Amino acid sequence: MTRRVRLIGIGSGHPDQVTVEAVRALNSVDYFIVSDKALGVGGLNEAREEICRQHIDGDWRFVKVDDAKRDRTDPSDYGKAVTDWHEARTIIYEKALIDNPGDAGFLVWGDPAFYDSSIRIIERILARGNVEFDYDVIPGISSLQVLAARHKIVLHGIGEPFTVTTGRRLAEAVEAGHDNIVVMLNGTFAAQSLLEKGQGGDWDIWWGTNLGTKDEILVSGNLAEVTEKILAERSEVKEKAGWVMDIYLLKRRR
Template identity: 50%
Template sequence: MRVRILGIGMGPHHVTGEVAEALRGCDYAVAVRKGDDDGLFALRQEVCDAFGLPLVAVPDPERDRDDPADYPAAVADWHEARVAAFERVLGELGGTAAFLVWGDPSLYDSTLRIVARIAERGNVGVDYDVLPGISAPQVLAARHRIVLHEVGRPVHVTPARRLGEAVEAGQDNIVVMLGGRHGFEGLEDWSLWWGANLGADSEELVAGRVGEVLPEIGAARRRAREKAGWVMDTALLRRPE
Protein backbone atom coordinates (compact mmCIF):
# COMPACT_ATOMS: atom_id res chain seq x y z
CA MET A 1 0.00 0.00 0.00
CA ARG A 2 0.97 3.64 -0.24
CA VAL A 3 1.19 6.20 2.56
CA ARG A 4 1.40 9.94 1.90
CA ILE A 5 2.71 12.13 4.74
CA LEU A 6 1.28 15.58 4.06
CA GLY A 7 2.04 18.88 5.78
CA ILE A 8 -1.21 20.82 6.21
CA GLY A 9 -0.14 23.91 8.14
CA MET A 10 -3.04 24.82 10.41
CA GLY A 11 -5.96 23.75 8.25
CA PRO A 12 -7.57 23.91 4.79
CA HIS A 13 -6.41 27.49 4.10
CA HIS A 14 -2.76 26.40 4.45
CA VAL A 15 -2.98 23.36 2.16
CA THR A 16 -0.64 23.86 -0.80
CA GLY A 17 -1.60 22.96 -4.35
CA GLU A 18 0.80 20.01 -4.24
CA VAL A 19 -0.75 18.63 -1.05
CA ALA A 20 -4.28 19.24 -2.39
CA GLU A 21 -3.50 17.12 -5.44
CA ALA A 22 -2.13 14.37 -3.21
CA LEU A 23 -5.25 14.42 -1.01
CA ARG A 24 -7.47 13.94 -4.04
CA GLY A 25 -5.54 10.78 -4.88
CA CYS A 26 -5.88 9.18 -1.43
CA ASP A 27 -8.53 6.69 -0.35
CA TYR A 28 -8.69 7.90 3.26
CA ALA A 29 -6.74 9.69 5.98
CA VAL A 30 -5.84 8.37 9.43
CA ALA A 31 -5.29 10.34 12.62
CA VAL A 32 -5.19 9.77 16.36
CA ARG A 33 -8.15 11.07 18.34
CA LYS A 34 -7.79 12.01 22.01
CA GLY A 35 -11.42 11.76 23.06
CA ASP A 36 -14.63 13.16 21.63
CA ASP A 37 -13.62 16.82 22.10
CA ASP A 38 -10.24 16.63 20.33
CA GLY A 39 -10.02 20.01 18.59
CA LEU A 40 -7.01 19.06 16.49
CA PHE A 41 -8.80 15.98 15.19
CA ALA A 42 -11.74 18.24 14.30
CA LEU A 43 -9.42 20.49 12.28
CA ARG A 44 -8.11 17.46 10.41
CA GLN A 45 -11.72 16.55 9.74
CA GLU A 46 -12.21 19.98 8.16
CA VAL A 47 -9.32 19.31 5.79
CA CYS A 48 -10.74 15.90 4.87
CA ASP A 49 -14.22 17.33 4.36
CA ALA A 50 -12.81 19.97 2.01
CA PHE A 51 -11.41 17.21 -0.21
CA GLY A 52 -14.14 14.59 0.23
CA LEU A 53 -11.80 12.24 2.07
CA PRO A 54 -12.89 9.87 4.87
CA LEU A 55 -10.97 10.34 8.14
CA VAL A 56 -10.35 7.18 10.17
CA ALA A 57 -9.89 7.77 13.92
CA VAL A 58 -7.24 5.82 15.79
CA PRO A 59 -7.39 5.99 19.62
CA ASP A 60 -4.19 7.59 20.92
CA PRO A 61 -2.18 5.34 23.27
CA GLU A 62 -1.47 6.67 26.74
CA ARG A 63 1.72 8.70 27.19
CA ASP A 64 3.70 9.70 30.28
CA ARG A 65 3.47 13.53 30.12
CA ASP A 66 4.93 14.28 33.57
CA ASP A 67 8.41 15.07 32.20
CA PRO A 68 9.91 11.71 33.23
CA ALA A 69 13.61 11.39 33.98
CA ASP A 70 14.13 9.31 30.83
CA TYR A 71 12.12 11.48 28.44
CA PRO A 72 13.46 9.92 25.19
CA ALA A 73 12.57 6.41 26.42
CA ALA A 74 9.07 7.50 27.41
CA VAL A 75 8.51 9.03 23.97
CA ALA A 76 9.96 5.94 22.25
CA ASP A 77 7.51 3.69 24.12
CA TRP A 78 4.62 5.96 23.12
CA HIS A 79 5.72 5.98 19.49
CA GLU A 80 5.95 2.20 19.43
CA ALA A 81 2.38 1.98 20.73
CA ARG A 82 1.29 4.37 17.99
CA VAL A 83 3.11 2.26 15.42
CA ALA A 84 1.13 -0.80 16.44
CA ALA A 85 -2.17 1.13 16.42
CA PHE A 86 -1.64 2.60 12.96
CA GLU A 87 -0.28 -0.67 11.63
CA ARG A 88 -3.52 -2.45 12.51
CA VAL A 89 -5.63 0.13 10.66
CA LEU A 90 -3.41 0.24 7.58
CA GLY A 91 -3.32 -3.55 7.42
CA GLU A 92 -7.12 -3.72 7.52
CA LEU A 93 -7.83 -0.95 4.99
CA GLY A 94 -4.92 -1.05 2.54
CA GLY A 95 -5.11 1.32 -0.43
CA THR A 96 -3.57 4.80 -0.27
CA ALA A 97 -3.64 6.47 3.14
CA ALA A 98 -2.85 10.07 4.10
CA PHE A 99 -1.26 11.19 7.37
CA LEU A 100 -2.11 14.87 7.93
CA VAL A 101 0.72 16.60 9.79
CA TRP A 102 0.36 19.95 11.53
CA GLY A 103 2.78 22.49 10.13
CA ASP A 104 5.55 20.66 8.30
CA PRO A 105 6.56 17.00 8.78
CA SER A 106 10.23 17.93 9.21
CA LEU A 107 9.87 19.95 12.41
CA TYR A 108 8.92 18.52 15.84
CA ASP A 109 6.59 15.86 14.53
CA SER A 110 7.11 12.10 14.66
CA THR A 111 4.84 10.92 11.86
CA LEU A 112 7.84 10.21 9.63
CA ARG A 113 9.46 8.10 12.35
CA ILE A 114 6.24 6.20 12.95
CA VAL A 115 5.61 5.41 9.28
CA ALA A 116 9.25 4.46 8.76
CA ARG A 117 8.97 2.09 11.71
CA ILE A 118 5.81 0.51 10.24
CA ALA A 119 7.70 -0.08 6.98
CA GLU A 120 10.68 -1.47 8.89
CA ARG A 121 8.58 -3.97 10.85
CA GLY A 122 7.31 -5.42 7.57
CA ASN A 123 3.90 -6.53 8.81
CA VAL A 124 2.32 -4.16 6.29
CA GLY A 125 4.01 -3.51 2.97
CA VAL A 126 4.32 0.31 2.91
CA ASP A 127 5.72 2.69 0.30
CA TYR A 128 5.63 6.31 1.52
CA ASP A 129 6.48 9.82 0.47
CA VAL A 130 6.44 13.26 2.12
CA LEU A 131 5.12 16.65 0.99
CA PRO A 132 6.00 19.82 2.93
CA GLY A 133 3.60 22.19 4.64
CA ILE A 134 3.64 25.66 6.21
CA SER A 135 5.42 25.54 9.56
CA ALA A 136 4.71 27.49 12.75
CA PRO A 137 8.02 29.44 12.58
CA GLN A 138 7.11 30.57 9.05
CA VAL A 139 3.71 31.84 10.18
CA LEU A 140 5.26 33.47 13.27
CA ALA A 141 7.72 35.43 11.12
CA ALA A 142 4.99 36.46 8.69
CA ARG A 143 2.58 37.63 11.40
CA HIS A 144 5.23 39.76 13.12
CA ARG A 145 6.73 40.92 9.78
CA ILE A 146 10.23 39.86 10.78
CA VAL A 147 13.11 37.74 9.51
CA LEU A 148 13.97 34.94 11.94
CA HIS A 149 17.66 35.91 12.02
CA GLU A 150 19.84 38.96 11.67
CA VAL A 151 21.88 39.41 8.47
CA GLY A 152 24.28 36.49 8.06
CA ARG A 153 23.45 35.11 11.52
CA PRO A 154 22.15 31.66 12.53
CA VAL A 155 18.86 30.77 14.18
CA HIS A 156 18.65 27.98 16.75
CA VAL A 157 15.42 25.94 17.00
CA THR A 158 14.61 24.12 20.23
CA PRO A 159 11.70 22.74 22.22
CA ALA A 160 10.88 24.91 25.24
CA ARG A 161 12.00 22.21 27.67
CA ARG A 162 15.59 22.69 26.39
CA LEU A 163 15.58 26.48 26.18
CA GLY A 164 17.79 26.81 29.25
CA GLU A 165 20.46 24.59 27.66
CA ALA A 166 20.43 26.72 24.52
CA VAL A 167 20.88 29.94 26.49
CA GLU A 168 23.71 28.45 28.57
CA ALA A 169 25.41 27.28 25.36
CA GLY A 170 25.51 30.88 24.15
CA GLN A 171 22.69 30.82 21.61
CA ASP A 172 21.36 34.33 21.19
CA ASN A 173 18.66 33.97 18.52
CA ILE A 174 16.30 31.14 19.38
CA VAL A 175 13.04 29.82 17.96
CA VAL A 176 11.19 28.08 20.79
CA MET A 177 8.52 25.50 20.06
CA LEU A 178 6.23 23.25 22.12
CA GLY A 179 5.97 25.86 24.85
CA GLY A 180 3.57 24.15 27.23
CA ARG A 181 4.33 24.94 30.85
CA HIS A 182 7.89 26.11 30.21
CA GLY A 183 8.31 29.89 30.33
CA PHE A 184 10.86 32.61 29.71
CA GLU A 185 11.74 33.48 33.29
CA GLY A 186 15.30 34.76 33.63
CA LEU A 187 15.29 36.25 30.14
CA GLU A 188 13.51 39.49 31.01
CA ASP A 189 15.82 41.70 28.90
CA TRP A 190 15.49 39.59 25.74
CA SER A 191 13.28 40.62 22.82
CA LEU A 192 10.35 38.31 22.13
CA TRP A 193 7.98 37.64 19.23
CA TRP A 194 5.37 35.11 20.31
CA GLY A 195 2.31 33.43 18.85
CA ALA A 196 -0.21 30.79 19.89
CA ASN A 197 -2.35 28.65 17.57
CA LEU A 198 -0.76 30.36 14.61
CA GLY A 199 -3.00 30.27 11.55
CA ALA A 200 -6.10 29.20 13.48
CA ASP A 201 -9.17 31.23 14.45
CA SER A 202 -7.86 31.26 18.02
CA GLU A 203 -4.51 32.82 17.06
CA GLU A 204 -2.89 35.16 19.59
CA LEU A 205 0.18 37.38 19.08
CA VAL A 206 2.45 39.23 21.52
CA ALA A 207 5.74 41.06 20.96
CA GLY A 208 8.04 43.10 23.17
CA ARG A 209 10.62 42.84 25.91
CA VAL A 210 10.13 39.60 27.83
CA GLY A 211 9.97 41.22 31.24
CA GLU A 212 7.20 43.55 30.08
CA VAL A 213 4.98 41.07 28.20
CA LEU A 214 5.04 37.89 30.32
CA PRO A 215 1.66 38.66 31.95
CA GLU A 216 0.22 39.44 28.52
CA ILE A 217 1.39 36.07 27.22
CA GLY A 218 -0.29 34.27 30.10
CA ALA A 219 -3.60 35.97 29.34
CA ALA A 220 -3.23 35.30 25.61
CA ARG A 221 -2.58 31.60 26.21
CA ARG A 222 -5.73 31.38 28.33
CA ARG A 223 -7.81 33.07 25.62
CA ALA A 224 -6.46 30.71 22.97
CA ARG A 225 -7.21 27.66 25.10
CA GLU A 226 -10.71 28.86 25.96
CA LYS A 227 -11.53 29.44 22.29
CA ALA A 228 -9.92 26.32 20.77
CA GLY A 229 -9.62 23.86 23.64
CA TRP A 230 -5.87 23.55 23.04
CA VAL A 231 -2.74 25.71 22.80
CA MET A 232 0.38 25.34 20.67
CA ASP A 233 2.77 28.26 20.92
CA THR A 234 5.95 29.31 19.14
CA ALA A 235 8.31 32.20 19.87
CA LEU A 236 11.46 33.90 18.68
CA LEU A 237 13.79 35.08 21.45
CA ARG A 238 16.71 37.41 20.74
CA ARG A 239 19.41 38.39 23.26
CA PRO A 240 19.92 42.15 23.70
CA GLU A 241 23.06 43.56 22.11
Protein backbone atom coordinates in the same frame (compact mmCIF):
# COMPACT_ATOMS: atom_id res chain seq x y z
CA MET B 1 1.31 -1.38 -8.19
CA THR B 2 2.57 -1.16 -4.60
CA ARG B 3 0.20 0.68 -2.33
CA ARG B 4 1.16 4.11 -1.13
CA VAL B 5 1.24 5.85 2.22
CA ARG B 6 1.44 9.64 2.08
CA LEU B 7 2.53 11.87 4.96
CA ILE B 8 0.86 15.14 4.03
CA GLY B 9 1.94 18.39 5.69
CA ILE B 10 -1.33 20.34 5.95
CA GLY B 11 0.02 23.60 7.34
CA SER B 12 -0.60 25.05 10.76
CA GLY B 13 -4.32 25.70 10.80
CA HIS B 14 -5.41 27.96 7.95
CA PRO B 15 -6.92 26.29 4.87
CA ASP B 16 -5.20 28.84 2.60
CA GLN B 17 -1.84 27.62 3.85
CA VAL B 18 -2.10 24.21 2.20
CA THR B 19 0.18 23.78 -0.80
CA VAL B 20 -0.99 22.69 -4.25
CA GLU B 21 1.11 19.54 -3.84
CA ALA B 22 -0.67 18.77 -0.55
CA VAL B 23 -4.10 19.35 -2.15
CA ARG B 24 -3.24 16.85 -4.90
CA ALA B 25 -2.06 14.37 -2.28
CA LEU B 26 -5.20 14.85 -0.14
CA ASN B 27 -7.28 13.94 -3.19
CA SER B 28 -5.16 10.93 -4.10
CA VAL B 29 -5.60 8.61 -1.10
CA ASP B 30 -8.45 6.25 -0.20
CA TYR B 31 -8.57 7.18 3.49
CA PHE B 32 -6.77 8.99 6.29
CA ILE B 33 -5.52 7.42 9.49
CA VAL B 34 -6.35 9.78 12.36
CA SER B 35 -5.76 9.21 16.07
CA ASP B 36 -8.53 9.77 18.57
CA LYS B 37 -6.21 12.14 20.45
CA ALA B 38 -6.08 14.39 17.41
CA LEU B 39 -9.85 14.12 17.02
CA GLY B 40 -10.42 14.80 20.72
CA VAL B 41 -9.12 18.37 20.60
CA GLY B 42 -12.24 20.21 19.43
CA GLY B 43 -10.92 23.38 17.79
CA LEU B 44 -7.88 21.67 16.37
CA ASN B 45 -10.05 19.02 14.86
CA GLU B 46 -12.38 21.64 13.39
CA ALA B 47 -9.38 23.27 11.68
CA ARG B 48 -8.38 19.90 10.23
CA GLU B 49 -11.94 19.15 9.05
CA GLU B 50 -12.15 22.58 7.41
CA ILE B 51 -8.94 21.88 5.49
CA CYS B 52 -10.46 18.62 4.19
CA ARG B 53 -13.79 20.33 3.37
CA GLN B 54 -12.13 23.08 1.36
CA HIS B 55 -9.60 20.95 -0.48
CA ILE B 56 -11.00 17.47 -1.04
CA ASP B 57 -13.42 16.91 -3.92
CA GLY B 58 -16.28 14.74 -2.68
CA ASP B 59 -16.19 12.65 0.49
CA TRP B 60 -13.22 11.51 2.49
CA ARG B 61 -12.84 8.71 5.00
CA PHE B 62 -11.17 8.86 8.40
CA VAL B 63 -9.98 5.57 9.90
CA LYS B 64 -9.91 6.41 13.58
CA VAL B 65 -7.39 4.70 15.79
CA ASP B 66 -6.77 4.83 19.55
CA ASP B 67 -3.80 6.95 20.42
CA ALA B 68 -1.10 5.25 22.45
CA LYS B 69 -0.81 6.70 25.93
CA ARG B 70 2.51 8.32 26.76
CA ASP B 71 4.02 7.57 30.18
CA ARG B 72 4.41 10.95 31.88
CA THR B 73 5.10 9.56 35.36
CA ASP B 74 8.91 9.78 35.15
CA PRO B 75 9.89 13.13 33.60
CA SER B 76 13.59 12.26 33.97
CA ASP B 77 13.29 9.58 31.30
CA TYR B 78 11.65 11.60 28.54
CA GLY B 79 13.59 9.79 25.78
CA LYS B 80 12.43 6.34 26.84
CA ALA B 81 8.83 7.47 27.33
CA VAL B 82 8.76 8.85 23.78
CA THR B 83 10.42 5.74 22.29
CA ASP B 84 7.88 3.48 24.02
CA TRP B 85 5.09 5.71 22.77
CA HIS B 86 6.43 5.49 19.19
CA GLU B 87 6.54 1.70 19.47
CA ALA B 88 2.93 1.58 20.67
CA ARG B 89 1.84 3.92 17.85
CA THR B 90 3.74 1.80 15.33
CA ILE B 91 1.69 -1.26 16.25
CA ILE B 92 -1.61 0.67 16.17
CA TYR B 93 -0.92 2.27 12.76
CA GLU B 94 0.42 -0.98 11.32
CA LYS B 95 -2.84 -2.71 12.24
CA ALA B 96 -4.88 0.11 10.64
CA LEU B 97 -2.87 -0.33 7.42
CA ILE B 98 -3.31 -4.12 7.44
CA ASP B 99 -7.06 -3.85 8.16
CA ASN B 100 -7.71 -1.17 5.53
CA PRO B 101 -6.40 -1.90 2.02
CA GLY B 102 -5.74 0.99 -0.37
CA ASP B 103 -3.64 4.14 -0.27
CA ALA B 104 -3.52 5.82 3.14
CA GLY B 105 -2.82 9.42 4.08
CA PHE B 106 -1.68 10.97 7.34
CA LEU B 107 -2.68 14.59 7.94
CA VAL B 108 0.48 15.98 9.46
CA TRP B 109 0.14 19.31 11.26
CA GLY B 110 2.56 21.96 9.95
CA ASP B 111 5.54 20.29 8.31
CA PRO B 112 6.45 16.62 8.94
CA ALA B 113 10.13 17.57 9.54
CA PHE B 114 9.52 19.53 12.75
CA TYR B 115 8.67 17.82 16.02
CA ASP B 116 6.47 15.20 14.43
CA SER B 117 6.84 11.45 14.76
CA SER B 118 5.07 10.32 11.56
CA ILE B 119 8.23 9.65 9.50
CA ARG B 120 9.86 7.70 12.35
CA ILE B 121 6.74 5.61 12.87
CA ILE B 122 6.34 4.82 9.16
CA GLU B 123 10.01 3.75 9.02
CA ARG B 124 9.43 1.47 12.01
CA ILE B 125 6.37 -0.10 10.36
CA LEU B 126 8.39 -0.80 7.20
CA ALA B 127 11.25 -2.28 9.24
CA ARG B 128 8.85 -4.74 10.92
CA GLY B 129 8.03 -6.14 7.47
CA ASN B 130 4.38 -7.05 8.18
CA VAL B 131 2.90 -4.72 5.57
CA GLU B 132 4.35 -3.47 2.28
CA PHE B 133 4.04 0.01 0.84
CA ASP B 134 5.95 2.92 -0.64
CA TYR B 135 5.70 6.21 1.18
CA ASP B 136 6.32 9.85 0.44
CA VAL B 137 6.39 13.08 2.42
CA ILE B 138 4.65 16.27 1.31
CA PRO B 139 6.07 19.41 2.96
CA GLY B 140 3.72 21.78 4.76
CA ILE B 141 3.82 25.36 5.99
CA SER B 142 5.25 25.12 9.48
CA SER B 143 4.15 27.20 12.48
CA LEU B 144 7.73 28.51 12.39
CA GLN B 145 7.06 30.18 9.05
CA VAL B 146 3.61 31.45 10.03
CA LEU B 147 5.07 33.05 13.17
CA ALA B 148 7.71 34.89 11.12
CA ALA B 149 5.23 35.99 8.45
CA ARG B 150 2.61 37.26 10.90
CA HIS B 151 5.17 39.35 12.78
CA LYS B 152 6.88 40.36 9.50
CA ILE B 153 10.29 39.32 10.81
CA VAL B 154 13.34 37.38 9.72
CA LEU B 155 14.16 34.80 12.40
CA HIS B 156 17.84 35.85 12.59
CA GLY B 157 20.17 38.79 11.88
CA ILE B 158 22.01 38.93 8.54
CA GLY B 159 24.04 35.75 8.10
CA GLU B 160 23.36 34.61 11.68
CA PRO B 161 22.27 31.12 12.66
CA PHE B 162 19.07 30.43 14.55
CA THR B 163 18.19 27.62 16.89
CA VAL B 164 14.88 25.81 17.11
CA THR B 165 14.22 24.06 20.39
CA THR B 166 11.50 23.04 22.82
CA GLY B 167 10.28 24.77 25.98
CA ARG B 168 11.82 21.88 27.92
CA ARG B 169 15.29 22.66 26.52
CA LEU B 170 15.17 26.45 26.36
CA ALA B 171 17.50 26.96 29.36
CA GLU B 172 20.12 24.77 27.65
CA ALA B 173 19.99 26.91 24.46
CA VAL B 174 20.31 30.12 26.48
CA GLU B 175 23.30 28.76 28.41
CA ALA B 176 24.94 27.66 25.17
CA GLY B 177 24.93 31.33 24.14
CA HIS B 178 22.44 31.18 21.25
CA ASP B 179 21.02 34.57 20.30
CA ASN B 180 18.04 33.70 18.08
CA ILE B 181 15.95 30.94 19.62
CA VAL B 182 12.62 29.68 18.34
CA VAL B 183 10.70 27.75 20.99
CA MET B 184 8.06 25.13 20.21
CA LEU B 185 6.17 22.52 22.28
CA ASN B 186 5.35 24.72 25.23
CA GLY B 187 3.55 22.88 28.01
CA THR B 188 4.19 26.03 30.02
CA PHE B 189 5.67 29.40 29.07
CA ALA B 190 9.34 28.45 29.60
CA ALA B 191 10.67 31.96 28.87
CA GLN B 192 9.19 33.01 32.21
CA SER B 193 12.19 31.32 33.86
CA LEU B 194 14.48 33.93 32.23
CA LEU B 195 12.43 36.62 33.87
CA GLU B 196 12.65 34.86 37.22
CA LYS B 197 16.45 34.82 36.86
CA GLY B 198 16.39 38.60 36.29
CA GLN B 199 17.31 38.21 32.59
CA GLY B 200 13.98 39.34 31.11
CA GLY B 201 15.39 42.69 29.97
CA ASP B 202 18.08 40.92 27.90
CA TRP B 203 15.57 39.38 25.49
CA ASP B 204 12.98 40.52 22.96
CA ILE B 205 10.18 38.14 22.07
CA TRP B 206 7.81 37.62 19.15
CA TRP B 207 5.04 35.28 20.33
CA GLY B 208 2.05 33.78 18.53
CA THR B 209 -0.66 31.36 19.51
CA ASN B 210 -3.26 29.36 17.55
CA LEU B 211 -1.76 30.83 14.40
CA GLY B 212 -3.85 30.61 11.27
CA THR B 213 -7.11 30.14 13.21
CA LYS B 214 -9.77 32.61 14.26
CA ASP B 215 -8.25 32.67 17.75
CA GLU B 216 -4.78 33.69 16.59
CA ILE B 217 -3.05 36.16 18.93
CA LEU B 218 0.30 37.91 18.50
CA VAL B 219 2.36 39.71 21.13
CA SER B 220 5.84 41.20 20.78
CA GLY B 221 8.17 43.37 22.85
CA ASN B 222 10.76 43.13 25.57
CA LEU B 223 10.34 39.89 27.52
CA ALA B 224 10.27 41.69 30.88
CA GLU B 225 7.46 43.94 29.69
CA VAL B 226 5.20 41.50 27.84
CA THR B 227 5.40 38.27 29.86
CA GLU B 228 2.32 39.09 31.93
CA LYS B 229 0.31 39.84 28.79
CA ILE B 230 1.44 36.57 27.17
CA LEU B 231 0.48 34.56 30.26
CA ALA B 232 -2.95 36.20 30.31
CA GLU B 233 -3.49 35.61 26.55
CA ARG B 234 -2.40 31.97 26.90
CA SER B 235 -5.08 31.28 29.55
CA GLU B 236 -7.71 33.25 27.69
CA VAL B 237 -7.21 31.45 24.39
CA LYS B 238 -7.22 28.09 26.17
CA GLU B 239 -10.56 28.98 27.71
CA LYS B 240 -12.03 30.30 24.46
CA ALA B 241 -10.71 27.85 21.85
CA GLY B 242 -10.26 24.79 24.10
CA TRP B 243 -6.63 24.41 23.00
CA VAL B 244 -3.48 26.46 22.97
CA MET B 245 -0.47 25.92 20.71
CA ASP B 246 2.09 28.66 20.85
CA ILE B 247 5.49 29.36 19.39
CA TYR B 248 7.92 32.24 19.84
CA LEU B 249 11.22 33.74 18.81
CA LEU B 250 13.55 35.01 21.55
CA LYS B 251 16.27 37.37 20.41
CA ARG B 252 19.08 38.32 22.76
CA ARG B 253 19.81 42.05 22.99
CA ARG B 254 23.46 42.74 22.15
